[in-house]
Every structure is written in C-alpha cells, then in structure tokens.
Amino acid sequence: MSQPAEGAVAPLKRMDGEPVFDAPWQASVMAMADALIARGAVTPKAWSEALGAALKDAEAAGEPDTAETYYKAALRALERVVEAHGGIPAEIVSARRDAWEAAYRATPHGKPVRLSRE
Amino acid sequence: MTSFDSTKVAEIHRQLHAHLPSDSALRVKALESLLVEKGMVTAETLDAWVEAYSEKIGPKRGAHVVAKAWCDADFKARLLDDAASAIRELGYLGNATAHLKAVENTATVHNLVVCTLCSCYPFSLLGVAPNWYKTAAYRSRAVRDPRGVLAEFGVSLADDVAVHVWDSTAELRYLVVPQRPAGTEALSEAELAKLVTRNAMIGTDRDLAAQPGEGA
Known part of the structure; x- marks a missing residue:
C-alpha cells in the first residue's frame, strides 16, 4: 500500500461520510448556478471556468483545502457570472447584501426578516 | 444609584x-x-x-443505470456507445449530463474520474459530488498519483491492471461502470442496484460486495 503523497492534506477518504452541504447557503449557490445554466443564461463552460479560476485563487491564497473553501470559491464564481452574464453589477449585489444585513439587525429574533422597501 | x-x-x-x-x-x-x-x-x-x-437524489439513479447495464446487454452496449441517449431512456438526463461517457471497468482496466479544473460531475445521476472530489488534493493527485489515491480509498490494484484517469469538463462527464460482483446471478436489477456504491461510479471503489451492506 502506498502512503499518501507528501504534503497531502488529511486523507481524502476521511471526508467520505461528510454531509455535502454544511449550511443552506452552500446548497443555494449550487442551485442558482444550475438554474442559470438550465435557463441558458450561463453556459456550462463559462461556469466551470469561473469556478476553476476561483478555486485557483483560493489555493494561491493558501486557503485550507476544505468544503467551506470550495463553496466560498463557488460563491465568488457565481458573483462573477451574475455580473458578467446576468447583467447585475457587483455594486448592486453588494448594496443588496448590506440591505439584508441591516434588515437582520433591525428585526427582533424570531420575526421574519424582510427588506424594507422605500 | x-x-x-x-x-x-x-x-x-x-x-x-x-x-x-x-x-x-x-x-x-x-x-x-x-x-x-x-x-x-x-x-x-x-x-x-x-x-x-x-x-432525494444521491447516487440512486447512477446505481440503477449500472444495474440495468449488468442485466441488459443491449442497454449496456447503448450506454457505452452513447451514454446520454441511454440515460435519457430512463428519464435521468440533466443539464450537466447532456454529454456523458460511460467507461467500463474490466479485469485489466480500472477507470478513475476527476475534474482537474473545478468539480464537473454527473450530478443528475450521482447527486452532489462528495467533498473529497472537490479538494485541490484530489484534483491534482488523481492525475499525478492515481494508484496512491486509490490506495487511500482502500483499492489496491494488481500491477497488470491499467488505470485510466478521465478528466471531466463542462462538456463531457464520466460514469464508471464497475464490474458486476461474482455470485449475484440470482439477484434482480433492483437488488443489484443496492450493491453499486457512489465511489464505484467515480472509480475510488472497485470490488463491490455481493450482498448489500457489505464492504464500503
């Protein structure tokens, strides 16, 4: 039996039984990507290239080789394709993110969180 | 105060x-x-x-495809010839599997699937890819040292078994058709499907158990 290569992360097999999604947002990222592909708004090739580039960036930045890193890269890739192919500029997305944060902060725990519409 | x-x-x-x-x-x-x-x-x-x-989905659809291929030689021939058409017969075609290639393990060939760029995967057949499939470690090592990766998953290949590594892309994805275990002649297609593991259809598992619940 050969040993895992030098410098390898924890044995891959150990990750075998992990749940594929740790948090609902991770599933939502994949669902949105697939829905955009199904609709023809993004080609499978454009998606895989964006994801590949984001994963390469994560690796270059020394992020740990985990599912969390993978889904964060997938989210960055989705933000890029939504801007490039969905016509939604990054500033709009960022402003919307802040609006959601403000809405959460303004909503007492247990109440449904809604964006305020002005 | x-x-x-x-x-x-x-x-x-x-x-x-x-x-x-x-x-x-x-x-x-x-x-x-x-x-x-x-x-x-x-x-x-x-x-x-x-x-x-x-x-819901998981690898059940892929397991059904493999079990059907084991039981039905004509279906298997169609699957190996044009996998996307064959899985369309079963209603399993998804966005990501419009182009699919089925690769068959034999006594002297073992197939291993990876996506070196990102994580392309036939998820309409196998569900969401396991976390290890998405790691940088697997994506690089599967190509550089496939036997080492297989050993880590408990698969040790004899020297005369060749390893074919298939690099998935957005345009072409792969499904490994593992070998049918010996002693399963009496099992139905549905019973056979229970023997087929997700990892066997990616290639990180090889010798399937003849009874469900045995082995990995």
Missing part, C-alpha cells in the same frame, strides 16, 4: 443579533433576491433543487 452592567448589555446585544447570517449567507441572499426579481430564477426552482439534491 444607577448601575450599568456592560456584560449584561453585551449579552443582550449578542442575543439580538445571534441570528445574523454569515457574510457568505448574506451575499447568497443578495444574489437570490436580485435574480428572482429579475426573473432569472424562481424561488420554487431553487427550493426544489435544494430539496432534491440535499436528500
């Missing part, structure tokens, strides 16, 4: 905002709400996807 319990105030503050989602979750909510407003996705589609892929 007034008292100001800063610890208490901090605690109240924390409780009030304990439900504040993570930065990633907020960015996802932003994308989701904007894409729904633009009519590019619907909330129902996203909910249905998440429900299906978090729980």
Whole structure:
C-alpha cells in the first residue's frame, strides 16, 4: 500500500461520510448556478471556468483545502457570472447584501426578516 | 444609584443579533433576491433543487443505470456507445449530463474520474459530488498519483491492471461502470442496484460486495 503523497492534506477518504452541504447557503449557490445554466443564461463552460479560476485563487491564497473553501470559491464564481452574464453589477449585489444585513439587525429574533422597501 | 452592567448589555446585544447570517449567507441572499426579481430564477426552482439534491437524489439513479447495464446487454452496449441517449431512456438526463461517457471497468482496466479544473460531475445521476472530489488534493493527485489515491480509498490494484484517469469538463462527464460482483446471478436489477456504491461510479471503489451492506 502506498502512503499518501507528501504534503497531502488529511486523507481524502476521511471526508467520505461528510454531509455535502454544511449550511443552506452552500446548497443555494449550487442551485442558482444550475438554474442559470438550465435557463441558458450561463453556459456550462463559462461556469466551470469561473469556478476553476476561483478555486485557483483560493489555493494561491493558501486557503485550507476544505468544503467551506470550495463553496466560498463557488460563491465568488457565481458573483462573477451574475455580473458578467446576468447583467447585475457587483455594486448592486453588494448594496443588496448590506440591505439584508441591516434588515437582520433591525428585526427582533424570531420575526421574519424582510427588506424594507422605500 | 444607577448601575450599568456592560456584560449584561453585551449579552443582550449578542442575543439580538445571534441570528445574523454569515457574510457568505448574506451575499447568497443578495444574489437570490436580485435574480428572482429579475426573473432569472424562481424561488420554487431553487427550493426544489435544494430539496432534491440535499436528500432525494444521491447516487440512486447512477446505481440503477449500472444495474440495468449488468442485466441488459443491449442497454449496456447503448450506454457505452452513447451514454446520454441511454440515460435519457430512463428519464435521468440533466443539464450537466447532456454529454456523458460511460467507461467500463474490466479485469485489466480500472477507470478513475476527476475534474482537474473545478468539480464537473454527473450530478443528475450521482447527486452532489462528495467533498473529497472537490479538494485541490484530489484534483491534482488523481492525475499525478492515481494508484496512491486509490490506495487511500482502500483499492489496491494488481500491477497488470491499467488505470485510466478521465478528466471531466463542462462538456463531457464520466460514469464508471464497475464490474458486476461474482455470485449475484440470482439477484434482480433492483437488488443489484443496492450493491453499486457512489465511489464505484467515480472509480475510488472497485470490488463491490455481493450482498448489500457489505464492504464500503
């Protein structure tokens, strides 16, 4: 039996039984990507290239080789394709993110969180 | 005398905002709400996807395809010739499997699938890819040292077994058809499907058990 290569992360097999999604947002990222592909708004090739580039960036930045890193890269890739192919500029997305944060902060725990519409 | 319990105030503050989602979750909510407003996705589609892929689908469809190939030589021939058409017969064609190639293990060939660029995977057949499939370690090592990766998954190949590594792309994905275990002649297609593991259809498992629940 050969040993895992030098410098390898924890044995891959150990990750075998992990749940594929740790948090609902991770599933939502994949669902949105697939829905955009199904609709023809993004080609499978454009998606895989964006994801590949984001994963390469994560690796270059020394992020740990985990599912969390993978889904964060997938989210960055989705933000890029939504801007490039969905016509939604990054500033709009960022402003919307802040609006959601403000809405959460303004909503007492247990109440449904809604964006305020002005 | 007034008292100001800063610890208490901090605690109240924390409780009030304990439900504040993570930065990633907020960015996802932003994308989701904007894409729904633009009519590019619907909330129902996203909910249905998440429900299906978090729980229902898994590798069952792929296992059905393999078991059918074991039982039906004509289907197997069609599967190896044009996998996308063959799985369409079963209603399993998805966005990601429009181009699919089935590769068959034999006594002298073992197939291993990877996506070196990202994580291309026939998820309409196998569900969401396992976490190890998405790691940089697997994506690089499967090509550089396939036998080492296989050993880590408990698969040791004799020297006369060749390893074929298939690099998936957005345009072409792969399904490994493992060998049917000996002693399963009496089993039905449905019983056979229970023997087929997800990892066997990726190639990180090889010798399937002849009874469900045995082995990996």
